[in-house]
Amino acid sequence: VKEPVNAKGELLAERELRWYRKVREFGFKNIPGIYQEKPLIMERIQGDNPHHIELSASEKRVVLDRIVEALEQLHSNCHRETDQFSLMEAYYGKTMNRLNQVRHLIPYADEKMIEINGKLCRNIFFFQRDFKKLVSDRLSNTSFTLIHGDNTFSNTLVDSNLNVTFIDPRGYFGYTELYGDIRYDWAKVYYSVYESYDA
Numbered sequence: 001v002k003e004p005v006n007a008k009g010e011l012l013a014e015r016e017l018r019w020y021r022k023v024r025e026f027g028f029k030n031i032p033g034i035y036q037e038k039p040l041i042m043e044r045i046q047g048d049n050p051h052h053i054e055l056s057a058s059e060k061r062v063v064l065d066r067i068v069e070a071l072e073q074l075h076s077n078c079h080r081e082t083d084q085f086s087l088m089e090a091y092y093g094k095t096m097n098r099l100n101q102v103r104h105l106i107p108y109a110d111e112k113m114i115e116i117n118g119k120l121c122r123n124i125f126f127f128q129r130d131f132k133k134l135v136s137d138r139l140s141n142t143s144f145t146l147i148h149g150d151n152t153f154s155n156t157l158v159d160s161n162l163n164v165t166f167i168d169p170r171g172y173f174g175y176t177e178l179y180g181d182i183r184y185d186w187a188k189v190y191y192s193v194y195e196s197y198d199a
Contacts (some may be wrong), residue, residue: 001038011041015171022146022178026077030070030166045160045167051198059162066164067156067189071148075182078146086174087142087181092135093174095129144179150183153192 005012020034033043047053050063097105101123108114112126124131148155149170157165173180191197 003054012171015177016040016169018168019171019178022078028074028077030164032165032167045159045165047155047165050153050158051196052154053158053193058159060141062162063158064193065074067160070164070166071151071185071189074148075145075185078179080144080179082142082144083174083176086176087139088135089174090180090184092132092137100123107138118158124174139181142181144176145182145183146178146181149173149180150182151188155199
């Protein structure tokens with residue numbers, strides 16, 4: 001049973017519910033059963049997150065293949081016109097907002113160039129206009145599709161048969177409900193796999 005505890009939670013719960021409704025329209029199987037909408041009562045999945053389970057190398061491959069297959073199915077069902085404002089918010093606005101919140105914790109944040117692993121790098125706080133232009137230029141050909149929006153390993157469950165279930169969808173991308181840039185979902189999987197984000 002999922003019940004929101006405040007106004008922000010109410011909004012997130014409504015977005016989550018809309019996402020579950022949408023993916024059920026075309027028979028997407030990689031979600032829990034939904035028994036009731038308000039409050040949201042879902043099937044309990046007898047499983048755990050991929051990073052919490054002891055798996056052999058071949059089992060890890062099966063799980064990853066099933067995650068990829070599920071995302072490909074999800075992304076293949078619904079497309080819509082791209083919203084450039086959502087792209088800029090998700091990739092530029094959100095990034096800069098989060099960096100500004102922790103700027104005081106970042107060493108050398110007040111220096112124009114920062115050495116990282118022996119390489120001299122431009123400090124994004126001094127090159128925000130360049131970053132914004134790069135985001136705008138590189139994403140101009142993006143098409144929007146139905147996405148999960150937060151499909152890290154923490155929001156993925158694997159059962160004893162290595163079946164994959166997605167939970168806790170974000171339900172929006174920038175200012176757009178349900179739809180967004182397909183690369184956002186793939187990036188979430190990538191940093192769960194490669195960077196061990198969830199652990």
